[in-house]
Amino acid sequence: MSSSAGSHKPADPPAAQKQRERPWIMRTYAGHSTAAKSNELYRTNLQKGQTGLSVAFDLPTQTGYDPDHLLSRGEVGKVGVPVSHIGDMRALFAGLPLDQMNTSMTINATAPWLLALYIAVAEEQGVDKKLLQGTTQNDLVKEYLSRGTYIFPPAASLKLTADIIAYTVNEVPKWNPTNVCSYHLQEAGATPVQELAYALSTAIAVLDALKTGGQVPAAEIPKVVGRISFFVNAGIRFIEETCKMRAFTALWDRITKERYGVQDETLRRFRYGVQVNSLGLTEPQPENNILRIVLEMLGVTLSKDARARALQLPAWNEALGLPRPWDQQWSLRAQQILAFESDLLEYEDIFEGSVVIEAQVRKMVDAAYREIQDIEARGGVIEAVESGYLKQRLVESNAARIRAIESGQQVVVGVNKYTETAECPLTKDLDGAILTVDPEAEQAAIAAIKKWRAGRDDAAARAALAKLRAAVEQGKNIMPPSIEAAKAGVTTGEWAAALRDVIGEYRAPTGVSGARLDQGGAAVSGKETVEALRARIAGLAKTLGRRPKMLVGKPGLDGHSNGAEQIALKARDVGFEVVYEGIRVTPEQIVASAIEEGVHVIGISILSGSHMELVPQIVEQLRQKGLGHVPVVVGGIIPESDARALEAKGVARVYTPKDFLLNNIMSDLVELVAKSAGAHAAA
Amino acid sequence: MPPREAEPAVKLAAGVAAGDKVAVAAALNLVEDRRAQTRNAVDALLCALRTLRPPGYGHRVGLTGPPGVGKSTLTAALAREYRARSLRVGVLAVDPSSLRSGGALLGDRARMAFDPQDEGLFVRSLATAGDAGGLAYAANAGVAVLATAYDRVLVETTGVGQTETDVEHVVDTVCLVIQPGSGDVLQFIKAGIMEIPDVIVVNKGDHGRLAQRAASDLQGALDRLRQAGLGGEQSAWTLPVLVTSARDRTGIDALADALQAHLASRTPSERAEKRSRGAVAWAVSLLSRQHGEHALDLLGGAQAVRAQATDALARGATPIGAAASLSERYLAALRAG
Ligand code: B12
Numbered sequence A: 001m002s003s004s005a006g007s008h009k010p011a012d013p014p015a016a017q018k019q020r021e022r023p024w025i026m027r028t029y030a031g032h033s034t035a036a037k038s039n040e041l042y043r044t045n046l047q048k049g050q051t052g053l054s055v056a057f058d059l060p061t062q063t064g065y066d067p068d069h070l071l072s073r074g075e076v077g078k079v080g081v082p083v084s085h086i087g088d089m090r091a092l093f094a095g096l097p098l099d100q101m102n103t104s105m106t107i108n109a110t111a112p113w114l115l116a117l118y119i120a121v122a123e124e125q126g127v128d129k130k131l132l133q134g135t136t137q138n139d140l141v142k143e144y145l146s147r148g149t150y151i152f153p154p155a156a157s158l159k160l161t162a163d164i165i166a167y168t169v170n171e172v173p174k175w176n177p178t179n180v181c182s183y184h185l186q187e188a189g190a191t192p193v194q195e196l197a198y199a200l201s202t203a204i205a206v207l208d209a210l211k212t213g214g215q216v217p218a219a220e221i222p223k224v225v226g227r228i229s230f231f232v233n234a235g236i237r238f239i240e241e242t243c244k245m246r247a248f249t250a251l252w253d254r255i256t257k258e259r260y261g262v263q264d265e266t267l268r269r270f271r272y273g274v275q276v277n278s279l280g281l282t283e284p285q286p287e288n289n290i291l292r293i294v295l296e297m298l299g300v301t302l303s304k305d306a307r308a309r310a311l312q313l314p315a316w317n318e319a320l321g322l323p324r325p326w327d328q329q330w331s332l333r334a335q336q337i338l339a340f341e342s343d344l345l346e347y348e349d350i351f352e353g354s355v356v357i358e359a360q361v362r363k364m365v366d367a368a369y370r371e372i373q374d375i376e377a378r379g380g381v382i383e384a385v386e387s388g389y390l391k392q393r394l395v396e397s398n399a400a401r402i403r404a405i406e407s408g409q410q411v412v413v414g415v416n417k418y419t420e421t422a423e424c425p426l427t428k429d430l431d432g433a434i435l436t437v438d439p440e441a442e443q444a445a446i447a448a449i450k451k452w453r454a455g456r457d458d459a460a461a462r463a464a465l466a467k468l469r470a471a472v473e474q475g476k477n478i479m480p481p482s483i484e485a486a487k488a489g490v491t492t493g494e495w496a497a498a499l500r501d502v503i504g505e506y507r508a509p510t511g512v513s514g515a516r517l518d519q520g521g522a523a524v525s526g527k528e529t530v531e532a533l534r535a536r537i538a539g540l541a542k543t544l545g546r547r548p549k550m551l552v553g554k555p556g557l558d559g560h561s562n563g564a565e566q567i568a569l570k571a572r573d574v575g576f577e578v579v580y581e582g583i584r585v586t587p588e589q590i591v592a593s594a595i596e597e598g599v600h601v602i603g604i605s606i607l608s609g610s611h612m613e614l615v616p617q618i619v620e621q622l623r624q625k626g627l628g629h630v631p632v633v634v635g636g637i638i639p640e641s642d643a644r645a646l647e648a649k650g651v652a653r654v655y656t657p658k659d660f661l662l663n664n665i666m667s668d669l670v671e672l673v674a675k676s677a678g679a680h681a682a683a
Numbered sequence B: 001m002p003p004r005e006a007e008p009a010v011k012l013a014a015g016v017a018a019g020d021k022v023a024v025a026a027a028l029n030l031v032e033d034r035r036a037q038t039r040n041a042v043d044a045l046l047c048a049l050r051t052l053r054p055p056g057y058g059h060r061v062g063l064t065g066p067p068g069v070g071k072s073t074l075t076a077a078l079a080r081e082y083r084a085r086s087l088r089v090g091v092l093a094v095d096p097s098s099l100r101s102g103g104a105l106l107g108d109r110a111r112m113a114f115d116p117q118d119e120g121l122f123v124r125s126l127a128t129a130g131d132a133g134g135l136a137y138a139a140n141a142g143v144a145v146l147a148t149a150y151d152r153v154l155v156e157t158t159g160v161g162q163t164e165t166d167v168e169h170v171v172d173t174v175c176l177v178i179q180p181g182s183g184d185v186l187q188f189i190k191a192g193i194m195e196i197p198d199v200i201v202v203n204k205g206d207h208g209r210l211a212q213r214a215a216s217d218l219q220g221a222l223d224r225l226r227q228a229g230l231g232g233e234q235s236a237w238t239l240p241v242l243v244t245s246a247r248d249r250t251g252i253d254a255l256a257d258a259l260q261a262h263l264a265s266r267t268p269s270e271r272a273e274k275r276s277r278g279a280v281a282w283a284v285s286l287l288s289r290q291h292g293e294h295a296l297d298l299l300g301g302a303q304a305v306r307a308q309a310t311d312a313l314a315r316g317a318t319p320i321g322a323a324a325s326l327s328e329r330y331l332a333a334l335r336a337g
């Protein structure tokens, strides 16, 4: 492969003659509106030099609802593509030969179903499933801890994960059946050691389930180990992240050898893909984010011995809303420049023999190993999910992170330091600086699914569903009947409903009840101190007769819980009584809770973009029930013009990521409660 | 009762009795109100409420036990069971307040997802609000409100310290929830808390053999205690030990039956007797909350105060009223002394 075609002659001739390493797979996480629109997007992305596909599904598809389900209101085609049946899957990959694609699907609770649809479409295309390459994310543990698109209880989820692995290991041998994720843990606040320990404990739980579940003969376990891949995060502290990746590699080697007796070294290799950190990407001065993204990319590429196999980058406007094609292209170009212009791929591992790096790696390995043993002592990762232990630790880590930013201890340029800025030409037209999804897409999808159901052979679909159900009841592998159902025209909602009916549903612990806030460190700035707020709330309690009570609600299918959790914790910390019921509640439930709990203020958190559909419903229902005087505030990813529209509909305040000083939000809430209580008493 | 408070109280109480959720919530807001100027309104409400139901009406059940054993999940399962039996259910879930900030995260509700349209089910969270280890300030009155609106009232306590004994005064039947392999049982027997529960549940029965073993160990220990004549109060009721899985909703119907059987094992006069003792304890606790233990001393000791409260209640006062007259007497004694 020739690489020195550029104008600069490299100083060191031997280096120039070196074989360049093959670069990682470059992907862009994409999908929205409809299968046809997303297909168009994938084609242009491939033309731009992207080498793998990464499918973003919408939330109804991820949580197993058809577009016409009540819970899908406002969510269809919004943050990803809706795939409701084989027709959609066909359209999504029209003209894209599946034997030549490497497709990553961010799909979890409904992973068996989406993989079944993919396999069914491949067969239609005449492609042998043995040639299919790609990944189903299929890690439910991190769904309970961070991502939120789980459906079933943990043990049942683990069984489904194991089903996909057991099926693919022989039937779709090049497929990565599960991507054990630490990415989402960091996005929920995890420290590097927590990321290492929780993800590896998850991998252990999956492999143990396969070993004891008898789905795979003991002799095949090493082969299964070789198919387990990981999905990791890389934050701005890229030296530490480099060490984390080396620690992952070392720990995985040890665990697979010691615990699963894998002798073949190639099967013990830590294979991973990456999306770099998005939690640290900012709303103020968003143009700086592209620089953060580039630095973050270094953490997972610099070290040849621990380099990512596949990489996808967020966009500069991450904290504003969904990226447009150009925004994603800019990030893709960053990858291409690193891989093809720089000399990175000409070298062996550049950290080999570094005493500093090795010492840091060893420290992380030791700390993570201790944590893994601790989780084991608590009965394993599933038990630690169910008891709420792990979620609570994450909520605490995130609180510490936020506190460090509030106090200025952790510098975030453009946010808590160097905030002075010239006008940014990229955000001159703020509403136009993000992708907006056609609101008609939902209605079109509803019409389409009705047509699909009317047009199919209903008896065949029903028979396939009955078979699926029987397989679930008998504990058989879910994949074969799912593939049959895919071919019979069954829909995503029907597939999931059958499983829901047999297995039941689950609500994960919120992690906030027992979470402790670390009071140490530098003082947090803001209009008022915590002590002042506590005093004010105590005073307000005297005038109201009881403590101010707040309901924090997360309506819709949105799983972004960080903001709601931190607001709930902070509100408790300044003296509110707080009711928080976790993610995925309906507007009706929020209104019922507000009434029964007798709250003084309602805080709604929505980041998935369905605020214009859901918030007005809540406000209206409150009014109908005679609770119109209770102030409603909203937080999340709310574009400026939407914020104004919501205020016009009666929302008292709207907060976005730029409002990072929680104390200031608390000051507002106290003010609102005092004002509304005064007005209500006077009325 | 001051007439000014009577009229709105009657209206509110009627709304409560009709099961109007907005009225129930408003009544609960009122009884949580600690301002001196609302005390008469609370008193009036309690007066109005008790005219609307016969004295022995309904069944109040307390669920207590150590943190994390599944009290909330079990409460939800039990509530569903009652709904399936066409009984209307009110739930009071008590969580601890932070001593430092006074704030609280009321986490039980998150474990009780219900149909928001169901008019026959009401869940309210209460914070202990600085009453370290005790039940919430408004728990007594809250139960009185819910018991007027609903056929069954379930009270989930924080499960630490004093609450086990406090809850006894608030409900008809105390259900102690424990989990397998926790060693809690022995602790309870040692601490004498075994005197309090009327039903014992080993939850997380899905842990299989472990749960069954815990239940039979416990049954054995109870039998030995009983043979040694240490089995608590002498009555026809034998403390049952049940195994449930709140998660898988197994054993819940048997639990509902056992709770019902406990209620049925008491004669109407025994039940009324227990509720009056609860009212006395409520009045006395209001007094000591307001003035501290000193008030009890000055009024001749706990026993004498209880007698005085019993007297006031017998003459028709609500516990609020009884506490108020005790308080007056205490203040007079203070002035005199
Ligand atoms: C972290 C994150 C995640 C984590 C969430 C972890 C968790 N448990 O919360 C993970 C990795 C799981 C995730 C997943 C997804 N994400 Co995401 N995610 C983010 C990210 C990077 C940060 C959000 C965050 O947690 N910030 C930190 C918290 C503390 O801030 P905050 O919530 O904004 O809260 C502040 C204010 O908004 C306000 N506030 C918020 N809520 C409330 C409530 C009240 C009462 C009050 C008073 C104030 C308030 O106060 C807070 C203090 O400053 C944002 C982009 C960004 N940088 O903002 C994307 C983003 C929200 N994600 C996005 C998407 C699309 C997804 C996915 C749906 C993708 C997909 N197709 O699968 C998935 C699925 C998630 C799901 N189930 O819904 C989009 C949403 C697009 C849109 N709105 O149009 C965003 C904007 C990224 C983007 N540009 O595309 N994500």
Ligand SMILES: Nc1nc2c(ncn2[C@@H]2O[C@H](COP(=O)(O)OP(=O)(O)OP(=O)(O)O)[C@@H](O)[C@H]2O)c(=O)[nH]1
Pocket (backbone or CB within 6 Å): A386, A387, A388, A509, B066, B067, B068, B069, B070, B071, B072, B073, B074, B108, B111, B158, B159, B203, B204, B205, B206, B207, B244, B245, B246, B247, B248
């Ligand atoms: N396996 C199993 N887990 C259960 C069962 N009941 C509850 N749990 C789990 O135990 C944990 C605690 O349940 P809760 O219902 O919140 O327990 P609690 O006693 O109300 O807890 P606190 O109010 O915090 O004291 C949750 O993770 C539940 O899912 C059960 O029957 N079996």
Ligand SMILES: [Mg+2]
Pocket (backbone or CB within 6 Å): B071, B072, B073, B107, B108, B156
């Ligand atoms: Mg509870």
